[in-house]
Amino acid sequence: MKEILPKQIESLINILSTIPGIGSKTAERISFYIITSKDNMVQKLIDVFSDIKENIKICSECGMISDTDPCHICLSPDRNREILCVVEKPTDVITIEKTGEYNGLYHVLWGVISPLEGVGPSDINISKLIERIKKLGIKEVFFALDPDSEGETTMAFIVSKLRDIEDLSITTIARGIPLGGNIEYSDMYTLSRAIRFRTKLNDNL
Ligand SMILES: [Zn+2]
Structure with missing residues:
Protein backbone atom coordinates (compact mmCIF):
# COMPACT_ATOMS: atom_id res chain seq x y z
CA MET A 1 0.00 0.00 0.00
CA ILE A 56 9.47 25.43 25.26
CA LYS A 57 13.02 25.40 26.51
CA ILE A 58 15.26 23.36 28.72
CA CYS A 59 15.95 24.91 32.12
CA SER A 60 19.63 25.89 32.18
CA GLU A 61 19.73 25.03 35.89
CA CYS A 62 18.03 21.66 36.32
CA GLY A 63 17.52 20.43 32.75
CA MET A 64 13.73 20.20 33.06
CA ILE A 65 11.47 21.13 30.14
CA SER A 66 9.76 24.45 30.81
CA ASP A 67 8.31 27.58 29.24
CA THR A 68 10.59 29.69 31.45
CA ASP A 69 14.32 29.58 32.12
CA PRO A 70 14.98 28.94 34.98
CA CYS A 71 11.94 26.70 35.25
CA HIS A 72 9.04 27.17 37.70
CA ILE A 73 10.48 24.64 40.15
CA CYS A 74 13.95 26.26 40.22
CA LEU A 75 12.34 29.68 40.71
CA SER A 76 9.81 28.65 43.34
CA PRO A 77 10.39 30.12 46.83
CA ASP A 78 8.22 27.33 48.28
CA ARG A 79 10.60 24.48 47.46
CA ASN A 80 13.12 23.04 49.88
CA ARG A 81 16.37 24.24 48.31
CA GLU A 82 18.60 21.94 50.37
CA ILE A 83 17.52 18.69 48.72
CA LEU A 84 18.10 17.76 45.10
CA CYS A 85 16.45 14.81 43.39
CA VAL A 86 18.42 13.29 40.49
CA VAL A 87 16.30 11.73 37.72
CA GLU A 88 16.98 10.30 34.28
CA LYS A 89 14.36 12.15 32.22
CA PRO A 90 11.81 15.00 32.40
CA THR A 91 8.83 12.63 32.70
CA ASP A 92 10.33 11.28 35.95
CA VAL A 93 9.96 14.78 37.45
CA ILE A 94 6.28 14.79 36.48
CA THR A 95 5.75 11.31 37.97
CA ILE A 96 7.41 12.26 41.27
CA GLU A 97 5.55 15.59 41.42
CA LYS A 98 2.24 13.72 41.05
CA THR A 99 2.93 11.79 44.26
CA GLY A 100 2.99 15.06 46.23
CA GLU A 101 5.64 13.47 48.47
CA TYR A 102 8.60 15.57 47.42
CA ASN A 103 9.15 19.30 47.67
CA GLY A 104 12.81 19.79 46.85
CA LEU A 105 14.67 20.67 43.67
CA TYR A 106 15.41 18.37 40.73
CA HIS A 107 18.21 17.62 38.34
CA VAL A 108 17.47 15.88 35.03
CA LEU A 109 20.40 13.87 33.66
CA TRP A 110 18.91 13.30 30.19
CA GLY A 111 20.09 9.70 30.21
CA VAL A 112 22.14 7.27 32.23
CA ILE A 113 25.66 5.94 31.81
CA SER A 114 25.49 2.93 29.52
CA PRO A 115 28.80 1.53 28.26
CA LEU A 116 26.91 -0.91 26.01
CA GLU A 117 25.19 1.94 24.21
CA GLY A 118 28.29 4.12 24.21
CA VAL A 119 26.90 6.65 26.71
CA GLY A 120 29.63 7.93 29.01
CA PRO A 121 29.54 10.39 31.94
CA SER A 122 30.29 13.37 29.68
CA ASP A 123 27.31 12.55 27.43
CA ILE A 124 24.77 13.30 30.15
CA ASN A 125 24.09 16.29 32.40
CA ILE A 126 26.50 15.36 35.23
CA SER A 127 29.02 18.22 35.42
CA LYS A 128 26.22 20.76 35.86
CA LEU A 129 24.82 18.57 38.64
CA ILE A 130 28.09 18.59 40.59
CA GLU A 131 28.37 22.35 40.05
CA ARG A 132 24.81 22.94 41.36
CA ILE A 133 25.26 20.73 44.42
CA LYS A 134 28.28 22.84 45.42
CA LYS A 135 26.84 26.22 44.40
CA LEU A 136 23.44 25.74 46.06
CA GLY A 137 24.88 24.22 49.24
CA ILE A 138 22.73 21.12 48.85
CA LYS A 139 22.47 19.00 52.02
CA GLU A 140 20.85 15.90 50.51
CA VAL A 141 21.21 14.36 47.06
CA PHE A 142 18.33 11.99 46.47
CA PHE A 143 18.69 9.53 43.57
CA ALA A 144 15.50 8.43 41.85
CA LEU A 145 17.03 6.41 39.02
CA ASP A 146 15.73 3.11 37.66
CA PRO A 147 17.03 0.19 39.76
CA ASP A 148 18.91 -1.45 36.88
CA SER A 149 22.61 -1.76 36.09
CA GLU A 150 22.72 1.56 34.18
CA GLY A 151 21.01 3.37 37.06
CA GLU A 152 23.41 1.82 39.56
CA THR A 153 26.49 2.65 37.47
CA THR A 154 25.35 6.24 37.05
CA MET A 155 24.64 6.62 40.76
CA ALA A 156 28.03 5.12 41.71
CA PHE A 157 29.84 7.45 39.31
CA ILE A 158 28.10 10.57 40.65
CA VAL A 159 28.62 9.51 44.27
CA SER A 160 32.35 9.14 43.56
CA LYS A 161 32.40 12.79 42.46
CA LEU A 162 30.71 13.96 45.68
CA ARG A 163 33.17 12.48 48.16
CA ASP A 164 34.91 15.78 48.89
CA ILE A 165 31.69 17.58 49.88
CA GLU A 166 31.25 17.65 53.63
CA ASP A 167 27.98 16.91 55.44
CA LEU A 168 26.20 15.75 52.32
CA SER A 169 23.66 13.05 52.78
CA ILE A 170 23.07 10.73 49.82
CA THR A 171 19.81 8.83 49.55
CA THR A 172 18.04 6.70 46.97
CA ILE A 173 14.45 5.65 46.43
CA ALA A 174 13.56 2.58 48.49
CA ARG A 175 13.70 -0.44 46.24
CA GLY A 176 12.02 -3.71 46.68
CA ILE A 177 8.79 -5.62 46.63
CA PRO A 178 5.90 -3.56 45.23
CA LEU A 179 2.83 -3.01 47.43
CA GLY A 180 0.57 -6.01 47.02
CA GLY A 181 3.57 -7.98 45.77
CA ASN A 182 4.61 -11.40 46.89
CA ILE A 183 8.03 -12.35 48.29
CA GLU A 184 7.81 -15.85 46.89
CA TYR A 185 7.35 -14.62 43.34
CA SER A 186 9.82 -11.74 43.43
CA ASP A 187 12.89 -12.05 41.28
CA MET A 188 16.16 -12.51 43.14
CA TYR A 189 17.51 -9.11 42.15
CA THR A 190 14.48 -7.27 43.53
CA LEU A 191 14.43 -9.36 46.68
CA SER A 192 18.14 -8.91 47.38
CA ARG A 193 17.76 -5.14 46.91
CA ALA A 194 14.77 -5.15 49.22
CA ILE A 195 16.82 -6.88 51.89
CA ARG A 196 19.83 -4.62 51.42
CA PHE A 197 17.73 -1.47 51.60
CA ARG A 198 15.42 -2.66 54.36
CA THR A 199 13.83 0.24 56.23
CA LYS A 200 13.79 0.94 59.94
CA LEU A 201 10.35 0.46 61.45
CA ASN A 202 10.87 1.87 64.93
CA ASP A 203 11.43 5.39 63.57
CA ASN A 204 8.00 5.34 61.99
CA LEU A 205 6.02 3.65 64.74
ZN1 LIG B 1 14.86 24.19 36.58
Whole structure:
Protein backbone atom coordinates (compact mmCIF):
# COMPACT_ATOMS: atom_id res chain seq x y z
CA MET A 1 0.00 0.00 0.00
CA LYS A 2 2.96 2.29 0.71
CA GLU A 3 3.63 2.75 -3.05
CA ILE A 4 0.32 4.49 -3.60
CA LEU A 5 0.75 6.82 -0.65
CA PRO A 6 1.77 10.42 -1.28
CA LYS A 7 5.31 10.87 0.04
CA GLN A 8 4.14 13.50 2.57
CA ILE A 9 1.89 10.96 4.28
CA GLU A 10 4.59 8.35 4.12
CA SER A 11 6.96 10.77 5.89
CA LEU A 12 4.39 11.33 8.63
CA ILE A 13 3.96 7.59 9.12
CA ASN A 14 7.74 7.12 9.22
CA ILE A 15 8.17 9.85 11.85
CA LEU A 16 5.35 8.56 14.04
CA SER A 17 6.61 4.99 13.88
CA THR A 18 9.94 6.03 15.42
CA ILE A 19 8.08 6.93 18.65
CA PRO A 20 8.63 4.21 21.30
CA GLY A 21 5.53 2.05 21.62
CA ILE A 22 4.09 3.02 18.24
CA GLY A 23 4.44 0.41 15.52
CA SER A 24 3.94 1.03 11.81
CA LYS A 25 0.26 -0.03 11.89
CA THR A 26 -0.56 2.42 14.68
CA ALA A 27 1.49 5.13 12.96
CA GLU A 28 -0.57 4.56 9.83
CA ARG A 29 -3.84 4.75 11.77
CA ILE A 30 -2.84 7.96 13.56
CA SER A 31 -1.67 9.54 10.31
CA PHE A 32 -4.96 8.86 8.53
CA TYR A 33 -6.92 10.00 11.55
CA ILE A 34 -5.07 13.34 11.55
CA ILE A 35 -5.35 13.86 7.81
CA THR A 36 -9.00 12.90 7.46
CA SER A 37 -10.19 14.55 10.68
CA LYS A 38 -13.01 17.02 10.15
CA ASP A 39 -11.77 18.89 13.18
CA ASN A 40 -8.97 20.74 11.35
CA MET A 41 -6.49 18.60 13.20
CA VAL A 42 -3.60 19.40 10.86
CA GLN A 43 -3.84 23.13 11.60
CA LYS A 44 -4.30 22.52 15.33
CA LEU A 45 -1.12 20.42 15.36
CA ILE A 46 0.79 23.02 13.36
CA ASP A 47 -0.25 25.68 15.90
CA VAL A 48 0.64 23.61 18.94
CA PHE A 49 3.97 22.49 17.49
CA SER A 50 5.02 26.01 16.53
CA ASP A 51 4.07 27.21 20.02
CA ILE A 52 6.21 24.41 21.48
CA LYS A 53 9.09 25.23 19.15
CA GLU A 54 9.01 28.91 20.09
CA ASN A 55 8.32 28.71 23.80
CA ILE A 56 9.47 25.43 25.26
CA LYS A 57 13.02 25.40 26.51
CA ILE A 58 15.26 23.36 28.72
CA CYS A 59 15.95 24.91 32.12
CA SER A 60 19.63 25.89 32.18
CA GLU A 61 19.73 25.03 35.89
CA CYS A 62 18.03 21.66 36.32
CA GLY A 63 17.52 20.43 32.75
CA MET A 64 13.73 20.20 33.06
CA ILE A 65 11.47 21.13 30.14
CA SER A 66 9.76 24.45 30.81
CA ASP A 67 8.31 27.58 29.24
CA THR A 68 10.59 29.69 31.45
CA ASP A 69 14.32 29.58 32.12
CA PRO A 70 14.98 28.94 34.98
CA CYS A 71 11.94 26.70 35.25
CA HIS A 72 9.04 27.17 37.70
CA ILE A 73 10.48 24.64 40.15
CA CYS A 74 13.95 26.26 40.22
CA LEU A 75 12.34 29.68 40.71
CA SER A 76 9.81 28.65 43.34
CA PRO A 77 10.39 30.12 46.83
CA ASP A 78 8.22 27.33 48.28
CA ARG A 79 10.60 24.48 47.46
CA ASN A 80 13.12 23.04 49.88
CA ARG A 81 16.37 24.24 48.31
CA GLU A 82 18.60 21.94 50.37
CA ILE A 83 17.52 18.69 48.72
CA LEU A 84 18.10 17.76 45.10
CA CYS A 85 16.45 14.81 43.39
CA VAL A 86 18.42 13.29 40.49
CA VAL A 87 16.30 11.73 37.72
CA GLU A 88 16.98 10.30 34.28
CA LYS A 89 14.36 12.15 32.22
CA PRO A 90 11.81 15.00 32.40
CA THR A 91 8.83 12.63 32.70
CA ASP A 92 10.33 11.28 35.95
CA VAL A 93 9.96 14.78 37.45
CA ILE A 94 6.28 14.79 36.48
CA THR A 95 5.75 11.31 37.97
CA ILE A 96 7.41 12.26 41.27
CA GLU A 97 5.55 15.59 41.42
CA LYS A 98 2.24 13.72 41.05
CA THR A 99 2.93 11.79 44.26
CA GLY A 100 2.99 15.06 46.23
CA GLU A 101 5.64 13.47 48.47
CA TYR A 102 8.60 15.57 47.42
CA ASN A 103 9.15 19.30 47.67
CA GLY A 104 12.81 19.79 46.85
CA LEU A 105 14.67 20.67 43.67
CA TYR A 106 15.41 18.37 40.73
CA HIS A 107 18.21 17.62 38.34
CA VAL A 108 17.47 15.88 35.03
CA LEU A 109 20.40 13.87 33.66
CA TRP A 110 18.91 13.30 30.19
CA GLY A 111 20.09 9.70 30.21
CA VAL A 112 22.14 7.27 32.23
CA ILE A 113 25.66 5.94 31.81
CA SER A 114 25.49 2.93 29.52
CA PRO A 115 28.80 1.53 28.26
CA LEU A 116 26.91 -0.91 26.01
CA GLU A 117 25.19 1.94 24.21
CA GLY A 118 28.29 4.12 24.21
CA VAL A 119 26.90 6.65 26.71
CA GLY A 120 29.63 7.93 29.01
CA PRO A 121 29.54 10.39 31.94
CA SER A 122 30.29 13.37 29.68
CA ASP A 123 27.31 12.55 27.43
CA ILE A 124 24.77 13.30 30.15
CA ASN A 125 24.09 16.29 32.40
CA ILE A 126 26.50 15.36 35.23
CA SER A 127 29.02 18.22 35.42
CA LYS A 128 26.22 20.76 35.86
CA LEU A 129 24.82 18.57 38.64
CA ILE A 130 28.09 18.59 40.59
CA GLU A 131 28.37 22.35 40.05
CA ARG A 132 24.81 22.94 41.36
CA ILE A 133 25.26 20.73 44.42
CA LYS A 134 28.28 22.84 45.42
CA LYS A 135 26.84 26.22 44.40
CA LEU A 136 23.44 25.74 46.06
CA GLY A 137 24.88 24.22 49.24
CA ILE A 138 22.73 21.12 48.85
CA LYS A 139 22.47 19.00 52.02
CA GLU A 140 20.85 15.90 50.51
CA VAL A 141 21.21 14.36 47.06
CA PHE A 142 18.33 11.99 46.47
CA PHE A 143 18.69 9.53 43.57
CA ALA A 144 15.50 8.43 41.85
CA LEU A 145 17.03 6.41 39.02
CA ASP A 146 15.73 3.11 37.66
CA PRO A 147 17.03 0.19 39.76
CA ASP A 148 18.91 -1.45 36.88
CA SER A 149 22.61 -1.76 36.09
CA GLU A 150 22.72 1.56 34.18
CA GLY A 151 21.01 3.37 37.06
CA GLU A 152 23.41 1.82 39.56
CA THR A 153 26.49 2.65 37.47
CA THR A 154 25.35 6.24 37.05
CA MET A 155 24.64 6.62 40.76
CA ALA A 156 28.03 5.12 41.71
CA PHE A 157 29.84 7.45 39.31
CA ILE A 158 28.10 10.57 40.65
CA VAL A 159 28.62 9.51 44.27
CA SER A 160 32.35 9.14 43.56
CA LYS A 161 32.40 12.79 42.46
CA LEU A 162 30.71 13.96 45.68
CA ARG A 163 33.17 12.48 48.16
CA ASP A 164 34.91 15.78 48.89
CA ILE A 165 31.69 17.58 49.88
CA GLU A 166 31.25 17.65 53.63
CA ASP A 167 27.98 16.91 55.44
CA LEU A 168 26.20 15.75 52.32
CA SER A 169 23.66 13.05 52.78
CA ILE A 170 23.07 10.73 49.82
CA THR A 171 19.81 8.83 49.55
CA THR A 172 18.04 6.70 46.97
CA ILE A 173 14.45 5.65 46.43
CA ALA A 174 13.56 2.58 48.49
CA ARG A 175 13.70 -0.44 46.24
CA GLY A 176 12.02 -3.71 46.68
CA ILE A 177 8.79 -5.62 46.63
CA PRO A 178 5.90 -3.56 45.23
CA LEU A 179 2.83 -3.01 47.43
CA GLY A 180 0.57 -6.01 47.02
CA GLY A 181 3.57 -7.98 45.77
CA ASN A 182 4.61 -11.40 46.89
CA ILE A 183 8.03 -12.35 48.29
CA GLU A 184 7.81 -15.85 46.89
CA TYR A 185 7.35 -14.62 43.34
CA SER A 186 9.82 -11.74 43.43
CA ASP A 187 12.89 -12.05 41.28
CA MET A 188 16.16 -12.51 43.14
CA TYR A 189 17.51 -9.11 42.15
CA THR A 190 14.48 -7.27 43.53
CA LEU A 191 14.43 -9.36 46.68
CA SER A 192 18.14 -8.91 47.38
CA ARG A 193 17.76 -5.14 46.91
CA ALA A 194 14.77 -5.15 49.22
CA ILE A 195 16.82 -6.88 51.89
CA ARG A 196 19.83 -4.62 51.42
CA PHE A 197 17.73 -1.47 51.60
CA ARG A 198 15.42 -2.66 54.36
CA THR A 199 13.83 0.24 56.23
CA LYS A 200 13.79 0.94 59.94
CA LEU A 201 10.35 0.46 61.45
CA ASN A 202 10.87 1.87 64.93
CA ASP A 203 11.43 5.39 63.57
CA ASN A 204 8.00 5.34 61.99
CA LEU A 205 6.02 3.65 64.74
ZN1 LIG B 1 14.86 24.19 36.58
